[in-house]
Amino acid sequence: MAQITLSDLAHSYVHNGAETGDFALKTLNHVWQDGGAYALLGPSGCGKTTLLNIISGLITPSRGRVLFDGVDMTESPAEKRNIAQVFQFPVVYDTMTVRENLAFPLKNRGLARAAIQARVALIAEMMGLGEILDRKARGLPADAKQKISLARGMVRESVNAILFDEPLTVIDPQLKWELRTQLKSLHRELRHTMIYVTHDQVEALTFADTVVMMHEGRVLQTGTPESLFETPAHTFVGHFIGSPGMNFLEAKIEGSRGVINGQCFPLGANYRTASGFTQIGIRPEYIQFSADEGLPVVVKHVEDVGRRRIVHAELANSPISVSVPEGQFFDNTMARVRFIPDKINIFVDDWRVQGEAL
Amino acid sequence: MSLELQGVSQVVDGQQQIAPTDLVLEKGTMNVLLGPTSSGKTSLMRLMAGLDRPSTGRIFSSGRDVTNEPVQARNVAMVYQEFINYPGMTVFDNIASPLRLKGQSRKEVDRAVRSTAEMLKLTPVLQRKPLALSGGQQQRCALARALVKKAALVLLDEPLANLDYKLREELRVEIPRIFEQAGSIFVYATTEPEEALLLGGNTATLWEGQVTQFGPTLSVYRKPQTLTTAQVFSDPPMNFIQGKKAGDSLSLNGGASLGLRKQSAALSDATYTLGFRAHHIKLQQHEVSQPGSPPLHLQCTLVASEVTGSETFLHLRYGETTWVAVASGTHVMTQGKQVDIWLDGAHLYLFDLTGCLVACGDNAV
Numbered sequence: 032m033a034q035i036t037l038s039d040l041a042h043s044y045v046h047n048g049a050e051t052g053d054f055a056l057k058t059l060n061h062v063w064q065d066g067g068a069y070a071l072l073g074p075s076g077c078g079k080t081t082l083l084n085i086i087s088g089l090i091t092p093s094r095g096r097v098l099f100d101g102v103d104m105t106e107s108p109a110e111k112r113n114i115a116q117v118f119q120f121p122v123v124y125d126t127m128t129v130r131e132n133l134a135f136p137l138k139n140r141g142l143a144r145a146a147i148q149a150r151v152a153l154i155a156e157m158m159g160l161g162e163i164l165d166r167k168a169r170g171l172p173a174d175a176k177q178k179i180s181l182a183r184g185m186v187r188e189s190v191n192a193i194l195f196d197e198p199l200t201v202i203d204p205q206l207k208w209e210l211r212t213q214l215k216s217l218h219r220e221l222r223h224t225m226i227y228v229t230h231d232q233v234e235a236l237t238f239a240d241t242v243v244m245m246h247e248g249r250v251l252q253t254g255t256p257e258s259l260f261e262t263p264a265h266t267f268v269g270h271f272i273g274s275p276g277m278n279f280l281e282a283k284i285e286g287s288r289g290v291i292n293g294q295c296f297p298l299g300a301n302y303r304t305a306s307g308f309t310q311i312g313i314r315p316e317y318i319q320f321s322a323d324e325g326l327p328v329v330v331k332h333v334e335d336v337g338r339r340r341i342v343h344a345e346l347a348n349s350p351i352s353v354s355v356p357e358g359q360f361f362d363n364t365m366a367r368v369r370f371i372p373d374k375i376n377i378f379v380d381d382w383r384v385q386g387e388a389l
Numbered sequence: 390m391s392l393e394l395q396g397v398s399q400v401v402d403g404q405q406q407i408a409p410t411d412l413v414l415e416k417g418t419m420n421v422l423l424g425p426t427s428s429g430k431t432s433l434m435r436l437m438a439g440l441d442r443p444s445t446g447r448i449f450s451s452g453r454d455v456t457n458e459p460v461q462a463r464n465v466a467m468v469y470q471e472f473i474n475y476p477g478m479t480v481f482d483n484i485a486s487p488l489r490l491k492g493q494s495r496k497e498v499d500r501a502v503r504s505t506a507e508m509l510k511l512t513p514v515l516q517r518k519p520l521a522l523s524g525g526q527q528q529r530c531a532l533a534r535a536l537v538k539k540a541a542l543v544l545l546d547e548p549l550a551n552l553d554y555k556l557r558e559e560l561r562v563e564i565p566r567i568f569e570q571a572g573s574i575f576v577y578a579t580t581e582p583e584e585a586l587l588l589g590g591n592t593a594t595l596w597e598g599q600v601t602q603f604g605p606t607l608s609v610y611r612k613p614q615t616l617t618t619a620q621v622f623s624d625p626p627m628n629f630i631q632g633k634k635a636g637d638s639l640s641l642n643g644g645a646s647l648g649l650r651k652q653s654a655a656l657s658d659a660t661y662t663l664g665f666r667a668h669h670i671k672l673q674q675h676e677v678s679q680p681g682s683p684p685l686h687l688q689c690t691l692v693a694s695e696v697t698g699s700e701t702f703l704h705l706r707y708g709e710t711t712w713v714a715v716a717s718g719t720h721v722m723t724q725g726k727q728v729d730i731w732l733d734g735a736h737l738y739l740f741d742l743t744g745c746l747v748a749c750g751d752n753a754v
Contacts, residue, residue, distance in 0.1 A: 074553045075524060173426065203425040203580050204624045208713060212693050212704055219724075230553040237695035237702060257719050260698025272698055274558055316699050316717075334562075336586040337610050338668045338715075343562075356717075357668070 032224060033099040033191040035063040035086060040095035042081055055081045057248045058095070063192065065100075066222040068215075070239035072229060074271070078248040079228050083194050086226070088112045099191055112191060117184035119197040121176035125169040129160055132168055132179050133186050140187070150186060157217055158182040159209070174206050181210070185217055192224040199234060211237055232272050236260075244268050260314075261374075266381045269312045275341060277376075278318070278351040279310045284377055287389055292347040294326050299373035300386025307380040315341065315354040317374035320361055325369035333361075344368075390451040390541045391415050392574055397436055397446035406432045408599040409446060414574045416541075419565060419590030421606060422578040424621055429598040430578035434544045437576060439463045450541070465542040466535035470550045472527035474519035480506070480530050481515040487538040505537040508567055525556040532564075536571055543568075545577045549584070561587045582624040586610060594621040616662060616744035625667040625702065627738075628712035634658050639739075643708025647685045653739055653748040661747070662740040667702070669736035670714035677733045685732040691722050703728065 042056040056078045063069060063086075071079045084090040085097060088109035097105045104112060115136070124132055130151060137147045155161050158178055163171070168179060177198065184193050199207050215238060218225055227238050235242050236256035244252045244259060252264035263269035269277030283290040287301045289311050298311075319325075320342075328344040328351070340361065342353040346368065353368060355361045377384050392414040399407040407429050414420050422430045435441040436448070439460040448456045455463060466487075474483050481502055488498045506512050509529040519527050528548060535543050549557040565588055568575050577588060585592050585606055592610075593603040594617075602609050602618045613619035619627045632641040637654035639661065640646040649656075671677050677684040689705035689712070701720040705712045705728055714730065722728070739748040 074555060204582065205425065205620070205626050208624075208626055211695070215693055215695065230555075232554060233697055236697045256696045256698050271555055276555075314699070334587060334589070335607055336583065337607065338666070 032065050032189075032222070034065045034101075035192060035224065036096075036098040036101070037061045037063075037086075038096045038098065040082075040085065040092050040097070042078075042085060042090065042092045042094070054093075055248050056085070056092075059250050061243065061250065061253070063224055063226065065224055068218045068225050068227075068238060068240045070227045070229060070235035070242045071245065072232060072235040072242055072271075073245035074230055076247075077245040079245050080196065081248075082245070083196060083226065083228050086192070087114045087116055087194055113189065115184045115187055115190045115193045117180050117193070117195045117198045119200045121173065121180045121201070123168045123176045123179050126167065128165050128167055129155070129171075129179055130164040133160075133164075133182055136183060136187050150188065154182050154186050154217075157220065158185075158213055174202050174210075177202060178210065181214065185221065185223070188221075190223060192226060195225065195227040197229050197231075198227070199229075199231075207234075214238060232274075236272070244271065246271075262376060262383065263312070264383050266310065266312065266378050269314075269376070269378075273314055273316075275315055275352040275354075277312045277314050279312050279378070280346060280349050280351065282309060282311045284309055284311075287386075289375070289377075291326060296326060296370060297372045298375050298377070298386065299371075299389070301389055302377055302384065302386045310378045311370075312376040312378055312383075313370045313374060315352045317371040318351070318353045319369045319371070320353065320355065320365040321367045321369050322365050323367065325367040327366055328368050330363065330366070390574070391449075392437065392542060393449040393452075394437070395447045395449070397443040397448060399432055399436060399441065400444040406598050407436065407443075410600050412593065412600065412603060414576065414591075416574060417569075417572045419568055419575045419577065419588055421585040421588055421590060421592040422576060422595055423580075423582065423585045423592050424595030425580055428595040428621075430595055431546055432598070433595070433600075434467075434546055434576060434578060437542065438465045438467060438544055463542070464540050465544060466538055466540035468528075468531050468535045468543070468545045468548045470547040472519070472524065472531055472551065474527060474530050474534070476518065476520050479516050479518060480511055480522070480533075483519060483530055484511075484533045484537050487534060491538070501537050505533045508536070508570070509533045509563075523556075524552055525560065528552060528560070532567075536567070539571070539573065541573055543571075543573045543575050545575065547578050547580070550580075557584075565589055582610075582622050585622070592622070594618045596621055612746070612749060613738070614746050616664065616740045616746075619664055619738060619740075619746075623666060625713040625715065627664050627666055628670070628710075628714075629662050629664050630707065630710050630712075631660055631662050633660055639663065641687075641708075643687075643710065645685065645687050656739075656741075656747055660742055662742070662744075664738040664740060665732055665736060667713045667715045669733050670703075670705075670712065670716075671731045671733065672714075672716050672720070672728070674731050677731045684734060685737075687730050687732070689728045689730055691724055691726045691728050693724065694720060694722050696721070705730070 041054055041058045043054045045053040073079050085092050096103055133151045134147050155164055229235050242259055243250055246267045252268050259268055259272050266279055284302045287298050288295050289298055328346045331343045334341045338357050340355045344351055394410050394412040396409045398409040424430055436443050447454055484502045485498050506515055511529055519530055549560055589606050592606040594601045596617045602614050610622050630641050632639040635658050637649045638646050639649055689707045692704040692706050695702040696719050701716050703714040735750055741747050
């Protein structure tokens, strides 16, 4: 296991690319702590797979260094890096039994038979593969095959890191619950450095202790799931995390109050006047309907999704969504909304600004 | 038109793919086929489209028997999980292609393509080739082609599965409204309960080639008639525990017992399965909104907790069973901790050993 340091890393698929548009990955510095559970989250094309391939050695970066425990590995080929990788689609040897599939990476490295047996048994048990160990992989359903891929990724004890590239994409929602918990408990037991790449926020936030959120080749924020939700560093993070995402409304900020369309509301902190395009960001979960308090809205339509209703409305001609939990009263007489002051974030030119405590 | 399936089944190489199915789909409705991978969603759609012939049963379109009519004669459109467009044509020509095949005039084609493109936000990219578009735009193009021909039956087979989470969310909100304007019968296959809820309309739950329930989406969700339907239509998975009923009390495997109300107290004494959804597990007694009888209080052990930002998923062990609870806010707890939970009597389901719902909500306990 190792601490992996990315130092002034950047990558362009265009030879001699100029910094801005050509770079699939813009300059970034990051340290993956030994034993951490990380998620690399972002939409398609954000550069997350490029970054993963640089760590595993499939791509040599245009600029910067990759260090494993301080040792420069930038030019080392993939096979020298001792990294395990699990892909979106199962990679399984059909003619082998499940046991042989799991043992394969260990056999390749010449481990003793007894050690292989013990390790395979442990991982198989933890992944719930114990009962099918002696079955041929051929003919097993897709989710069992992906379990084998995951287990094989984790079977080697000495790896520097395990990289997962959207490993649950082909798995049905119900099974995802089971596999996610298994992955998490495996991480807790084995303490490998794990980096999990996904565009699915639920997978990222539930798996990782630290989430690295990327957009257009840039890391926008690195933090705990809670911090990405509560205090997104950039409007894109606010939009991407949460369903529906954070609402953004153009507003004037005057100290500890905000003004939209001439109407004031309290903020949870004090802000110095800033120049630039100013927006407040408020999550649908932190808006409350009221009959007589707050800012006027026009309700457009309501989606009942069982455990909550999502109300789509307009406030000062901008769309906002409000989440109303099941069992909470809501009807058309409630034409105003209140924002929970502590939950309001302020963004200037798309970046979050920190206020001073009141 | 309406589409009616009467006893439609499909047997392939002696294996039953689709059990005899009766379904009536009305004009202008959205019908979700919800079920896990290989539960029969695609097979059922292919039968509806006329791509496959049923082994038994009849299919009627507005009362006319179309069982033996090939797909070309049926006025259907299909959208697949993969983004299928003509790569050599512009977006405009892609959308126009089904109309040109029908021999519509240039003016008609132009008008129809532009209004459909507007609806699907494709106007700015009409002159581009599909491969120069993002995944979301490519699928919008495929959707536009299916919509423009105003087919009586539009079948969508997991159309958003290959899209990013956020793009999916965006299209999910748009799709029901686009469809409302179109007036066709829509059939939409998905593996995700959340997607079915967002789409609304009607839902048919599928399990191993069988439609287990069909009705308005929310009523199937709120009142699953079988344990199987409850499992299919639940994400996080519904929590279950078995218990033995004696008189007006149900003793759970794990120790606690709960008092039963009239309707369920009248059931015969036997083993039953109690079911409840993840968000109906409460961590505070006062969160339970129940008039009358006291809520069920249980002590569990924490197996794992997952923070999603606004909520925390708690994996709990009670006796031999593991459950998932969703709690709002962030709860960081150590593994092995004792967790007190309260269940809301208004949201409990009671199934008999054959898996049939025998009581739910206020009538159960």
